[in-house]
Amino acid sequence: MKKINKLLLSVAIAGLCGGAMAKPVESDNEAWKAKFPNQYDSWASSAETDQIVDLLADDPNLVVLWAGYGFSKDYNKARGHYYAVTDVIQTLRTGAPMNDTDGPMPAACWSCKSPDVARMYQEVGEGNFNDHKFGKWGHEMGNAIGCADCHESGTPKLTLSRPYAERAMEKVDLTFSEQSRDMKAAQTCGQCHVEYYFDKNDHNNVRFPWENGFTAEGAEKYFDSIGFADWTHKISKAPMLKAQHPEFETWATSVHAEMDVTCITCHMPKVTNDQGRKFSKHNVGNALDNFDVACSSCHDSQADLKATLKANKEAINAEKLKAEAIIVRAHFEAGAAWEAGATEAEMKQALTHIRHAQWRWDFAIASHGVHAHNPQEALRLLASAQEIGLQAQAELKKVLTKYGVAQPVAIPDISTKEAAQALVGWDKAKLDAQKEAFLEQRVDKEWPERN
Numbered sequence: 001m002k003k004i005n006k007l008l009l010s011v012a013i014a015g016l017c018g019g020a021m022a023k024p025v026e027s028d029n030e031a032w033k034a035k036f037p038n039q040y041d042s043w044a045s046s047a048e049t050d051q052i053v054d055l056l057a058d059d060p061n062l063v064v065l066w067a068g069y070g071f072s073k074d075y076n077k078a079r080g081h082y083y084a085v086t087d088v089i090q091t092l093r094t095g096a097p098m099n100d101t102d103g104p105m106p107a108a109c110w111s112c113k114s115p116d117v118a119r120m121y122q123e124v125g126e127g128n129f130n131d132h133k134f135g136k137w138g139h140e141m142g143n144a145i146g147c148a149d150c151h152e153s154g155t156p157k158l159t160l161s162r163p164y165a166e167r168a169m170e171k172v173d174l175t176f177s178e179q180s181r182d183m184k185a186a187q188t189c190g191q192c193h194v195e196y197y198f199d200k201n202d203h204n205n206v207r208f209p210w211e212n213g214f215t216a217e218g219a220e221k222y223f224d225s226i227g228f229a230d231w232t233h234k235i236s237k238a239p240m241l242k243a244q245h246p247e248f249e250t251w252a253t254s255v256h257a258e259m260d261v262t263c264i265t266c267h268m269p270k271v272t273n274d275q276g277r278k279f280s281k282h283n284v285g286n287a288l289d290n291f292d293v294a295c296s297s298c299h300d301s302q303a304d305l306k307a308t309l310k311a312n313k314e315a316i317n318a319e320k321l322k323a324e325a326i327i328v329r330a331h332f333e334a335g336a337a338w339e340a341g342a343t344e345a346e347m348k349q350a351l352t353h354i355r356h357a358q359w360r361w362d363f364a365i366a367s368h369g370v371h372a373h374n375p376q377e378a379l380r381l382l383a384s385a386q387e388i389g390l391q392a393q394a395e396l397k398k399v400l401t402k403y404g405v406a407q408p409v410a411i412p413d414i415s416t417k418e419a420a421q422a423l424v425g426w427d428k429a430k431l432d433a434q435k436e437a438f439l440e441q442r443v444d445k446e447w448p449e450r451n
């Protein structure tokens with residue numbers, strides 16, 4: 001019944017707008033099952049990647065680096081697409097919006113979680129959807145990332161269901177309709193696995209900062225030029241940027257991209273069903289499991305690749321920790337300088353260095369799978385982060401010396417997630433209790449979230 005009303009509504013809106021009547025978006029993944037059983041089953045199997053890994057507990061430096069920002073409350077490793085809606089509702093970052101207008105997050109936080117977003121854009125318009133808060137649309141979000149995110153309704157035809165992705169691809173001369181089949185397929189992933197921000201001047205719509213290309217430096221230059229900051233750092237007061245998950249960008253500048261090896265080649269290879277018919281594996285999980293069908297045409301041994309990946313990961317992790325030590329120290333030094341009475345003018349250069357150093361560090365490590373996609377780029381960015389972080393320390397040393405602050409500035413205990421969160425001012429027990437009440441009193445009663 002509810003569905004029929006929505007259908008009528010979208011027809012009515014299309015009619016009112018006087019435009020060509022778009023086909024209603026079929027966001028219900030179940031509705032695709034009968035027609036495309038193999039794709040559906042392999043899609044549904046992404047539920048098997050269900051493990052929750054707490055990245056703040058793994059590395060409490062993150063809590064300090066993101067002090068004052070939602071990511072320091074809660075940050076887990078990505079898991080299967082099947083959990084996208086559940087996870088965005090459950091993370092402490094989205095808080096406990098008990099009504100449609102409560103904070104903390106805007107509606108755009110739904111953007112990369114559900115094909116219901118594509119349906120709602122059609123029903124109420126992109127800008128109107130994003131003008132609201134996150135809490136406004138929970139009752140509409142019944143389906144995790146699925147068919148209508150990447151396909152025209154009821155057909156295998158690929159589409160960009162997010163107009164902001166289409167606009168961004170045009171900006172870098174990758175207009176969707178003009179691309180090869182392989183690139184179109186990769187662009188379906190590039191709707192979500194990218195760096196983005198919410199544009200306050202345009203309904204808080206999602207926007208990719210690609211004016212200067214795909215690199216971290218290009219995006220930094222763009223953000224600097226519009227004076228954008230995601231938040232003000234709690235300790236250093238630096239105007240910070242938070243990198244999201246620039247997989248498309250780090251892939252686009254990789255060896256594999258040069259050879260037309262795309263996200264789909266590795267994560268969605270063609271496999272064979274019981275009747276010997278080929279279909280694309282929609283599980284989108286660990287690419288290394290696909291070695292025989294996805295990698296063996298170019299790489300000799302799965303064991304060798306596994307060893308390479310492990311070595312890459314270790315090398316990146318070592319440089320990541322070095323960068324973190326430098327930037328964490330810079331935040332505390334800046335905090336000490338403010339306390340000693342430093343002026344904005346004296347701090348400006350150091351804070352800009354902190355912003356840039358942390359941006360490069362974040363861009364490298366927030367790109368999931370970068371040890372496989374583009375390890376050289378990650379190492380390059382982490383080296384740059386360390387260098388700029390040391391420049392921040394050098395600037396701060398001048399200020400601290402001027403104000404007679406004892407050096408080295410002491411770093412408090414941040415050896416556990418709990419210690420670090422208490423230090424940056426989060427009352428974790430309170431946040432958990434608010435979330436629990438929200439899940440029980442609102443989500444369980446009013447929101448359809450299936451998993």
Ligand code: HEC
Pocket residue numbers: 029032033036039040043145146147148149150151155156158181182185186188189264268278279280281282
């Ligand atoms: C994240 C994007 C994405 C999602 C989600 C997705 N697909 Fe696909 N689908 C693709 C891509 C990419 C291809 C491969 C296209 C190509 O090879 O040109 C594909 C191929 C297909 C095909 C063509 C035959 C084949 O297997 O290659 C069908 C049918 C299909 N998908 C159905 C579905 C159904 C049903 C769902 C939901 C249960 C779904 N897809 C979800 C991206 C997606």
Ligand code: HEC
Pocket residue numbers: 049077078079080081083084085087088111112113114145149150185188189190191192193263264267268284285286
């Ligand atoms: C609509 C947005 C969206 C699209 C389109 C999308 N993803 Fe994702 N992807 C996500 C989100 C969100 C998560 C994390 C889900 C979670 O942790 O709950 C994720 C997680 C993943 C993971 C980690 C899952 C695991 O099993 O370890 C991989 C790999 C992945 N995506 C690859 C892809 C590929 C390849 C494509 C294109 C075929 C794609 N994604 C398209 C949003 C998207």
Ligand code: HEC
Pocket residue numbers: 077078186189190193247248249251252256261262263264265266267286287288309368369370372373
């Ligand atoms: C050359 C093959 C290859 C290509 C091309 C590729 N990936 Fe990956 N991807 C991998 C491998 C291998 C891993 C890491 C597996 C591991 O070490 O656990 C990975 C990891 C990931 C992860 C992190 C999963 C996790 O568990 O943390 C995401 C997300 C992801 N890829 C998305 C993408 C997207 C989106 C694209 C295209 C823009 C892409 N990949 C292109 C092979 C590839």
Ligand code: HEC
Pocket residue numbers: 255256259261265266267287288290291294295296297298299305308309312371372375376
């Ligand atoms: C069309 C050929 C092709 C396919 C398919 C392919 N690769 Fe590669 N890959 C290359 C080339 C070429 C290089 C660069 C030379 C080298 O390091 O061997 C490379 C390099 C790599 C590296 C080393 C990166 C580094 O610099 O440390 C990893 C890891 C990797 N590939 C993983 C994979 C995985 C995993 C798959 C399958 C899921 C895959 N590749 C599929 C061609 C391919």
